Amino acid sequence: MEKILEARGILLVYPNGVVANRGVSLEVEKNSIHAVVGENGAGKSTLMKVLFGMLQPQEGEILYKGRKVQIRSPNEAIRLGIGMVHQHLMLAPDLTVAENMVLGVEPRLGRVFLDMKKAQETTARVSEEYGLEVPVDRKIKDLPIGVRQRVEILKALFRNAELLILDEPTSVLTPQESEVLFATLRQLKAHGKTIIFISHKLNEVKQITDRITVMRDARVITTREAAELAEHDIAYLMVGREISFERLPPPRAIGEPLLRVRNLSYVNEENIRVLRNVSFDVRAGEILGLAGIEGNGQTELVRILTGLLPASSGRIEIRGKPIGALTPRQIREMRTAHIPEDRMEDGVAAEASLQENVIVDRYYRDSFSRGLRLLWPAISRHTQDLIERFNILAPSPRSTIASLSGGNIQKVVVARELSSDPELIIASQPTRGIDVGSEELVHNLLKEARDRDKAIFLASADLDEILKLSNRILVIYNGELVAHFQEVAGLTGQDLGPYMLGVQKEENVSGEVRS
């Protein structure tokens, strides 16, 4: 087979000293779908940014169609015929599909004005050529993520991309949308295009790719034909050890409701109703999963539950005590822990040390301070203890958070929250963007907590996670609960998908339990 792209011995070091690619080599055959898989932090995205000219490697060379090339910027990559669809889509939300398509290469009317008609015609033509339907004159912000992604793909094709790089394209999609994307990719292959597909979801990689490159710890471990590898092998190669996949046995007994939420509504500053009449209970000894595509009110719900945002109306009780007027600290004092969805924004102070980060909810307690004076030796000992118990990879309690990897930072957050001996745990996207090893650890910790009769509320956009951990599942769409699954045995992503997309909806859903 002819190779379209070859990278040899790429070394890339970030300004903070992190080595993201160590002598990485990659060969991509023409007209194939090539997956690059690995845990987060393995260096996949970095490699793609190098191929697309967004990062300049310190060493190594790139050959495109057999010719040695220097890709100094994304523009040069596009000129060569390389297109990229980023994980976080790079479209202008207030412009229409057609306007986005021609952005930067606009057809002009009298040199100054955008020739809108021509832009729309062009868009329609490209869309037809590849059989990818898009609503030409709708604004991007009004479209679902899956369609936006299609616009990005078309945009690259319109710029004559022959090699298309997709960076974790399915991480923001529902199972149904992912299926559509896969169909699209097969179609593109039929049109003679080559696709590099980044992912850490094993089943989809197996499903659509021809060849698989596994990365771990900034290196390429192996490249194989997809047919040669079972899912299980890929996981083993990615992590470097065996991982268990089975779902857990149901817990022993479920206790009384610890958290009660009744008719909770929230209207934000722009006067948009973000939450509508949400009611549910979380009982001791259960994990209540909240499924939904990101941005459907989960963020606000969790912030309200933890006292970081005031509700507009409704009632929240912890052990029968209303918490509406309480501060975050008072709520924490009621033995509540909070694993935030954005660890860098809320979960840590990146420039502060590990020990300063783990005491933020407890520095004023007797074991860590006398009057005004902080007891650093005790704090250090406590931190060292957490480092060992939660298997955090850090040189010392005084290391800054910024010097740790994403998975380890999440472990720091989880270690702090779960070591406060909470009765109620509110976890939001607890494993987003972390490696499989850390993910397994976090999942096990949550399960353990449940088995010790803690009440856990788990909001996640990762369906596998929800299905794997939850005893009951609520689905949220557009600020409203649209489904309540009391039985999770046998449930699959396909069952939840239509609710998450808003295609299907049950009336007056509540997650209350009658006692």
Add this chain to the structure above:
Amino acid sequence: MEKFVLKYFTLIRTLIAVAIGLVISVSLIYLVSKDPGYSLQSFLLGPFLSRSRFFNLIETASPVIFCGLAIAVAFQARQFNVGAEGCLYLGAAVGTAFAVSTRMPAFLHIPLVLLVATGVGAIWGSIPGILKARWNASELVASLMLNYVAYFLGLYLINFHFRDKQAGYLVSYQLPQSAWLAQFIPDTRMHWGILLSFVCAVLVWMFLYHTTTGYEIRMTGFNERFARFGGINVVRIIVACQLIMGLLAGLGGMAEVMGIHRRFLWQSTPGWGWDGVVVAIIGRNHPLLIIAASFFLAYLRVGGQVLNLMSDVPSEMVTVIQWIIILLITAEAFLSRWRFRIMVRQAERLEEAR
């Protein structure tokens, strides 16, 4: 060697910046002076060549230390309150007014006057904090504006109510002796307020790094959302850090009046509040580094005075030189490419070792 560079990068960068600044200064002096060798000597060695100049250096550093500490406490919480100048001025003016209108023994008078000045400074400093906490008003703008208000309020108070008409110029009455901070080395102006500035530096260091409130201030500065998430009362911290800012600045201004002039004689603001911003930045908001930075600034100032006095270099040029050096030190990105290259080389070496 490379490990050493990475570890002490900021220090090395500062030293190199100072060196480059001096090279530029030397060239400038060569350009404007008829006897550059002598001028240079006056500038660089001048501050150490006589006893009086050396004590003059220490004396010059003292109010800058107070203001540097003040600014650092606010900056550590990432509150860009630059109101030290106003707090210092108004604190000293009201303190002076109180001192000249009361009579009591020294052991009471001194602490009470200091208390009044720090109290006024603290109240004045916390206004931008309260405005920020309540209405999210920019503390930078508010404190800048309040500096003017403080200046004219202070001026009004002294010139219209406490002006000494016997003195030939616009100054307040002299403070009663019971409110003087004694000068303790003969033939110098070394007074207890100078020692107080060092004590304050140590206290502020202990406060920031070894107390719960200091911890709260620093965490708010690192990441305000994180502080809130962890249960810290961020609103309280925003006000508290600016209150402490004003308190330290007021103390610095009053100590200067009580220890050196014994009258309020500033018809224009003395500018230490701004020096405080500079030394806080150079000293990266660390109280002990701020002492060093203040001495460096004082060294440039005294050297400049000597240069101005002893040579033909005009004082305008002296000021230009001072600010070039400061500019170079505060440029954060300076030499960052060099550091990056070292990091890459280190990574490659690590690679070979594996």
